[in-house]
Amino acid sequence: MLMSKILSFYETLGLKEIIIYNFHHSSSNSFYKKFGAKVFKTQFQLKEQILTDVFKCDIITMKDSMNGSILKYSI
Numbered sequence: 001m002l003m004s005k006i007l008s009f010y011e012t013l014g015l016k017e018i019i020i021y022n023f024h025h026s027s028s029n030s031f032y033k034k035f036g037a038k039v040f041k042t043q044f045q046l047k048e049q050i051l052t053d054v055f056k057c058d059i060i061t062m063k064d065s066m067n068g069s070i071l072k073y074s075i
Contacts, residue, residue: 001070007063017058024051035069036061 010018020037022029029039037057045052 004063004066004070007059007066011059011063015059017056018062020055020057021045022053022055024053029053032057035065 007018020032022032024042032055033039035057037055039053040056041054043052043054044050
């Protein structure tokens, strides 16, 4: 729910897409992919030591997907 509220905040500012940086081997990559984010670039950071995925995601798509999951699994 917190992510959904954060996305709503940025949506009210007029933003349509967000950029998310995440470690390439992080398990949270599947979380972002599940909710519609797409990797558009992979790059090394921290003096070429850490491989990082850069996701781009439509705010409305991600927010709608998250709210759908919340409704699906809420008691």
